[in-house]
Each structure stands twice: as structure tokens, then as C-alpha cells.
Amino acid sequence: MKVLVTGGLGFIGSHTVVSLLENGYEVVIVDNLYNSKMDALDGIEKITGTRPKFYKLDCTSVSDMDELFKNEHFDAIINFAGYKAVGESVKLPLNYYQNNLDICFALFRAMEKYDVRNFVFSSSATVYGLPDRVPLTEDSPVKDATSPYGETKVMIERILKDMAFIHKERNIAILRYFNPIGAHKSGLLGEDPNGIPNNLLPYINKVAVGVLKELSVYGNDYETVDGTGVRDYIHVVDLARGHVLALRKLETNPGLVIYNLGTGKGTSVLEVIHAYEEATGVKIPYKFAPRRAGDVPINYAATEKAENELGFKCLYDIKDACLDGYNFQKAELERQKEKEEKKVVKTL
Numbered sequence: 001m002k003v004l005v006t007g008g009l010g011f012i013g014s015h016t017v018v019s020l021l022e023n024g025y026e027v028v029i030v031d032n033l034y035n036s037k038m039d040a041l042d043g044i045e046k047i048t049g050t051r052p053k054f055y056k057l058d059c060t061s062v063s064d065m066d067e068l069f070k071n072e073h074f075d076a077i078i079n080f081a082g083y084k085a086v087g088e089s090v091k092l093p094l095n096y097y098q099n100n101l102d103i104c105f106a107l108f109r110a111m112e113k114y115d116v117r118n119f120v121f122s123s124s125a126t127v128y129g130l131p132d133r134v135p136l137t138e139d140s141p142v143k144d145a146t147s148p149y150g151e152t153k154v155m156i157e158r159i160l161k162d163m164a165f166i167h168k169e170r171n172i173a174i175l176r177y178f179n180p181i182g183a184h185k186s187g188l189l190g191e192d193p194n195g196i197p198n199n200l201l202p203y204i205n206k207v208a209v210g211v212l213k214e215l216s217v218y219g220n221d222y223e224t225v226d227g228t229g230v231r232d233y234i235h236v237v238d239l240a241r242g243h244v245l246a247l248r249k250l251e252t253n254p255g256l257v258i259y260n261l262g263t264g265k266g267t268s269v270l271e272v273i274h275a276y277e278e279a280t281g282v283k284i285p286y287k288f289a290p291r292r293a294g295d296v297p298i299n300y301a302a303t304e305k306a307e308n309e310l311g312f313k314c315l316y317d318i319k320d321a322c323l324d325g326y327n328f329q330k331a332e333l334e335r336q337k338e339k340e341e342k343k344v345v346k347t348l
């Protein structure tokens with residue numbers, strides 16, 4: 001089966017490409033390198049021994065996607081491409097709506113023209129908005145998301161449902177991720193956002209390696225186990241495997257299916273800090289700070305549907321993810337220092 005992975009050099013995309021290759025799929029990657037690096041392609045090759053075909057393209061281009069689909073005959077698409085920074089989306093809503101929706105329109109037009117019938121969409125637990133109750137099941141109400149980023153996920157899910165209603169021959173998997181963290185055990189793939197990280201684990205990783213001084217814990221007065229926010233942190237390698245299982249499910253022609261991909265366990269910010277310190281032996285200095293606008297107090301997944309219908313179960317826990325993320329951050333820092341030193345030598 002030949003699979004197009006858009007955003008395939010990104011954090012979740014690159015790990016999913018590894019899992020697809022390890023399970024015998026042929027993979028073609030498209031990425032515009034807006035929020036990723038070519039290093040990820042080198043990492044994929046080192047891990048799997050295969051260097052997938054790569055196109056540096058912007059998925060919003062209808063003409064580029066048409067040319068790609070004309071030359072490459074795909075059996076399935078996994079779409080990771082899109083802007084994903086919640087805070088940035090609040091400041092630049094039009095950019096987020098236009099980019100994330102245009103990507104889908106370009107892909108859906110190409111799918112229609114070249115009769116590609118299998119589509120996996122990278123959605124997010126953010127579509128549940130402020131949950132009435134936890135754990136969240138796939139039948140929990142989809143609400144107004146807490147950001148334009150989240151709203152793009154809600155809108156694209158709506159478009160997919162309408163398409164599936166008309167095109168009975170289409171098989172579509174909507175995967176709602178909770179909080180992806182960690183990195184590949186090789187230290188070759190992981191999450192290293194530019195600038196100051198918005199998300200918890202990338203921030204802690206930079207504190208752990210001394211790039212940032214201390215963590216600000218946003219709010220310690222929530223009605224949770226210790227007053228800090230609770231989330232469902234899933235190892236990115238488990239999440240990647242979930243995509244392979246979803247593709248297998250589409251081969252049974254199920255039509256449109258929706259799955260939460262999480263661990264089913266809620267972990268507070270303080271519990272994450274303690275797990276990270278235990279897993280790595282590194283002390284994480286922190287201070288309490290005011291709540292962050294848009295944060296929900298608690299959310300975590302009900303996992304029965306993915307377990308029963310996909311056979312999906314997480315193999316790694318929060319400490320595995322903390323250690324793998326830390327090891328990746330250390331290795332990435334080393335690689336960046338080596339690149340800087342080579343630049344200095346060249347200029348001498």
C-alpha cells in the first residue's frame with residue numbers, strides 16, 4: 001500500500017513514517033519545512049534503512065497537489081500538514097483558517113480527481129472544548145474549541161463527515177490525539193520547537209538541558225488532584241503505531257470512523273515534573289504562575305473504542321516519554337553545537 005504522508009517531517013509525522021515503513025508500507029512524504037527540518041528525513045533513513053521519496057511542497061497548492069497525485073498513485077493519505085500552535089492561532093486566526101482548510105481542500109480535490117479512497121486525519125482532543133465530564137469518549141459532544149486552531153479541526157471533521165455521507169466508497173479515520181510527548185528511542189527524531197516552547201514537555205526538556213531557567217506552572221488552583229492542569233500524555237511512538245492500526249482498519253472499508261488516541265490516564269503538571277525528575281535524575285525548577293487563557297482544567301481519553309476496534313494499546317508510560325524526550329533534547333543540542341562549530345571552522 002502506497003501512503004502519502006503530508007507534514008511527514010514533523011514531530012508526529014516523522015514518527016508515523018517510521019512506523020509505516022517498519023510495517024511494510026511504501027511512503028511518500030510531502031512537507032514545506034515550515035515547522036520541520038530535513039534532519040528528520042536523515043533520521044528516518046538511519047532508523048529504518050529506507051529514505052522515503054520526499055517532495056518539498058506546500059499542500060495548499062491545488063496545482064502542486066494535482067501534479068503530485070498525477071505522478072504518484074496513492075492508496076491512502078495521512079494528513080499531518082497544518083499550523084498547530086494554539087496561542088499563535090489566537091493572534092493570527094485568518095492564517096490558521098486559510099492554511100489548514102486550504103490544505104484539506106487541495107487534498108480532497110486531488111483525492112476526488114484521482115479516486116484516492118482512504119484518508120486519515122490528524123485531529124485533536126481540543127475539539128471537545130471544555131469537557132462536561134471525563135474521560136472523554138468519541139461520543140462526547142464536539143464543542144466550540146478554545147482556539148482558532150481547534151476550530152480548524154472541528155471544521156475539517158465536519159467536512160469529512162459530509163464527504164463520507166456522499167461518497168460511500170470513501171474510508172476516513174478521524175484520530176483525536178490527546179497530548180503527544182516523548183521521542184524516538186534513537187534520539188534521532190523528536191520535538192524541538194523554534195523559540196520558547198508553548199507546550200509543557202518541550203519546555204521542561206529545555207529546562208532540563210539548561211537552555212531555559214525554570215518552568216512556570218500555569219495555575220495551581222484548579223479542582224484537580226493537586227490544583228494543576230491534568231492531561232492525557234501519550235508517547236509519540238504509541239501514537240504513530242495508532243496510525244498504522246487505523247490504516248489497517250480502513251482496509252476493511254468501514255466508511256468514516258473516529259478514535260481517541262490517548263493512554264486513558266490523566267496526569268497533572270506536578271505529577272509530570274516528578275515523573276520527569278525520577279526518569280532522568282534531573283531536577284526541574286519551577287514556580288507557580290497565573291492560569292493560561294484557554295486552558296481546560298482536565299481532559300483525558302476513554303480508550304475502549306480504539307482498543308476494541310483497532311487493537312490499540314499504549315506500550316509506553318509517562319516516564320518512558322520523559323526519558324526519551326530528554327535524551328532527544330540532549331542529542332539535538334549536541335548536533336546543533338557541532339553544526340555551529342563546523343560553521344566557525346569554515347569561516348576561519
Ligand code: WQD
Nearest residue numbers: 086124126179198199200203216217218229230231269295
Ligand atoms: C499541558 C498542561 C498547561 C506549558 C495543546 C493543544 C492540543 C495539542 C497539545 C496539538 C496544561 C500546562 C504548559 C507551560 C504549564 N496540540 N503548562 N507550563 O494545552 O493541553 O494542548 O497541545 O494538537 O491541541 O491544545 O498542552 O503542553 O500546552 O499544556 O504549566 O510552560 O501543561 O497549563 O495544563 P495543551 P500543553
